[in-house]
Amino acid sequence: xxxxxxxxxxxxxxxxxxxxxxxxxxxxxxxxxxxxxxxxxxxxxxxxxxxxxxxxxxxxxxxxxxxxxxxxxxxxxxxxxxxxxxxxxxxxxxxxxxxxxxxxxxxxxxxxxxxxxxxxxxxxxxxxxxxxxxxxxxxx
Amino acid sequence: xxxxxxxxxxxxxxxxxxxxxxxxxxxxxxxxxxxxxxxxxxxxxxxxxxxxxxxxxxxxxxxxxxxxxxxxxxxxxxxxxxxxxxxxxxxxxxxxxxxxxxxxxxxxxxxxxxxxxxxxxxxxxxxxxxxxxxxxxxxxxxxxxxxxxxxxxxxxxxxxxxxxxxxxxxxxxxxxxxxxxxxxxxxxxxxxxxxxxxxxxxxxxxxxxxxxxxxxxxxxxxxxxxxxxxxxxxxxxxxxxxxxxxxxxxxxxxxxxxxxxxxxxxxxxxxxxxxxxxxxxxxxxxxxxxxxxxxxxxxxxxxxxxxxxxxxxxxxxxxxxxxxxxxxxxxxxxxxxxxxxxxxxxxxxxxxxxxxxxxxxxxxxxxxxxxxxxxxxxxxxxxxxxxxxxxxxxxxxxxxxxxxxxxx
Numbered sequence: 236x237x238x239x240x241x242x243x244x245x246x247x248x249x250x251x252x253x254x255x256x257x258x259x260x261x262x263x264x265x266x267x268x269x270x271x272x273x274x275x276x277x278x279x280x281x282x283x284x285x286x287x288x289x290x291x292x293x294x295x296x297x298x299x300x301x302x303x304x305x306x307x308x309x310x311x312x313x314x315x316x317x318x319x320x321x322x323x324x325x326x327x328x329x330x331x332x333x334x335x336x337x338x339x340x341x342x343x344x345x346x347x348x349x350x351x352x353x354x355x356x357x358x359x360x361x362x363x364x365x366x367x368x369x370x371x372x373x374x375x
Numbered sequence: 376x377x378x379x380x381x382x383x384x385x386x387x388x389x390x391x392x393x394x395x396x397x398x399x400x401x402x403x404x405x406x407x408x409x410x411x412x413x414x415x416x417x418x419x420x421x422x423x424x425x426x427x428x429x430x431x432x433x434x435x436x437x438x439x440x441x442x443x444x445x446x447x448x449x450x451x452x453x454x455x456x457x458x459x460x461x462x463x464x465x466x467x468x469x470x471x472x473x474x475x476x477x478x479x480x481x482x483x484x485x486x487x488x489x490x491x492x493x494x495x496x497x498x499x500x501x502x503x504x505x506x507x508x509x510x511x512x513x514x515x516x517x518x519x520x521x522x523x524x525x526x527x528x529x530x531x532x533x534x535x536x537x538x539x540x541x542x543x544x545x546x547x548x549x550x551x552x553x554x555x556x557x558x559x560x561x562x563x564x565x566x567x568x569x570x571x572x573x574x575x576x577x578x579x580x581x582x583x584x585x586x587x588x589x590x591x592x593x594x595x596x597x598x599x600x601x602x603x604x605x606x607x608x609x610x611x612x613x614x615x616x617x618x619x620x621x622x623x624x625x626x627x628x629x630x631x632x633x634x635x636x637x638x639x640x641x642x643x644x645x646x647x648x649x650x651x652x653x654x655x656x657x658x659x660x661x662x663x664x665x666x667x668x669x670x671x672x673x674x675x676x677x678x679x680x681x682x683x684x685x686x687x688x689x690x691x692x693x694x695x696x697x698x699x700x701x702x703x704x705x706x707x708x709x710x711x712x713x714x715x716x717x718x719x720x721x722x723x724x725x726x727x728x729x730x731x732x733x734x735x736x737x738x739x740x741x742x743x744x745x746x747x748x749x750x751x752x753x754x755x756x757x758x759x760x761x762x763x764x765x766x767x768x769x770x771x772x773x774x775x776x777x778x779x780x781x782x783x
Contacts, residue, residue: 260781287722288752
């Protein structure tokens with residue numbers, strides 16, 4: 236599936252919920268099911284700055300696709316990363332670079348998109364894209 | 376316990392913001408240690424200033440300037456009276472506590488020599504640690520830390536041991552922002568003076584709860600921010616004993632702080648203007664005075680009794696929640712509760728509470744050394760003011776329970 240198709244699927248899933256409680260409960264579930272990052276990647280270097288909770292992201296190229304793993308010490312933050320990883324992992328770097336992130340707004344997480352918000356969703360997206368840029372350069 | 380006599384329902388009508396909703400729920404504002412809300416009486420003063428007598432002060436010959444100057448200086452007098460300060464020129468208007476502390480730290484770089492020591496408490500806000508670290512870096516002085524115990528109280532035996540003839544300055548907050556501990560500043564000041572050290576007390580967290588008598592305390596410097604006492608942001612006070620303020624060099628150069636300027640030499644203005652370079656926050660200063668009037672109108676004894684009642688009520692109710700731990704259990708503390716629930720990140724709790732319209736602070740509260748001490752990433756902090764109610768405490772407790780159910 237393309238990034239756009241996955242995003243559409245996520246938007247569909249979230250559209251089933253009537254209120255914020257259900258959305259957050261679902262996000263928390265997603266957070267709990269996030270495949271854990273290898274402990275050895277939980278380094279200072281892999282911490283995304285700008286988050287009140289700790290967020291680690293690791294990227295690895297498998298064939299021509301970029302695979303992300305991540306973790307956080309806060310479960311809601313983890314849920315947000317789980318959504319991002321589902322949308323962006325296992326995709327070609329160039330496609331990650333080109334992808335837009337409007338779906339975050341559509342699933343009712345707009346409040347987390349403010350650049351000053353302490354959870355650093357914006358920093359997370361930026362970091363995923365930076366990895367993609369770095370690996371794309373490598374592929375070229 | 377003395378029964379609280381505050382008419383909170385009437386008081387709440389003074390605060391327009393308390394009537395609003397957040398996320399479709401009535402706002403429950405429990406982040407008062409970060410900033411207090413502003414009553415209409417203070418908002419009216421701000422509006423009145425800009426509508427009727429906005430002008431630059433201390434230099435105009437016209438009526439507006441004179442009115443603004445009179446109001447600004449009247450506010451200085453109010454602050455002087457409120458803190459029982461001997462002379463009004465010992466009240467320096469600043470942009471707030473951080474500015475006040477930096478002003479003193481900067482001034483002390485002229486006095487401090489290599490080998491001299493500055494003591495700070497283990498429960499300081501970052502704004503109270505960094506300026507002293509910078510001061511020590513500049514002068515070759517040494518920063519030493521007064522340790523605290525598990526309850527979040529300073530270990531006074533250790534403090535007395537740290538005091539020597541090398542100690543030049545002791546710095547401590549009156550009340551800890553992260554834990555709510557009321558520090559024994561009388562003992563701290565008296566002991567420091569015995570070895571000839573000056574003492575700066577950060578009163579930012581104390582000012583909303585305690586009306587400090589600065590002459591009785593015999594403190595050398597004391598700082599507060601107006602926005603913690605129902606005033607506006609961006610304005611505060613540095614109190615300094617006259618002898619110290621005369622000794623300290625000016626902090627910033629500019630207009631207002633000079634007596635005479637030629638290209639060869641400038642002579643500085645008298646106190647307090649020596650430290651008030653440039654056009655100050657005139658409206659803020661006047662509103663600061665109005666905020667103290669407002670709080671005194673309610674009465675600090677009544678406020679203290681009521682907040683103590685809220686603190687006990689909230690502590691009791693929260694502790695019923697399994698796995699909840701309160702950080703900062705000092706025998707003497709103000710209405711601040713820092714807590715965590717086992718296995719849950721404070722950020723997650725804060726996020727769910729926000730969805731319920733409940734405003735708390737989460738994180739390290741700019742006091743990372745305290746978090747390191749307890750080996751936690753941060754806490755959830757609920758801080759209560761005289762305009763909060765027991766019903767709001769109930770909402771908090773219900774909110775925390777709900778968050779716990781969702782997150783565990």
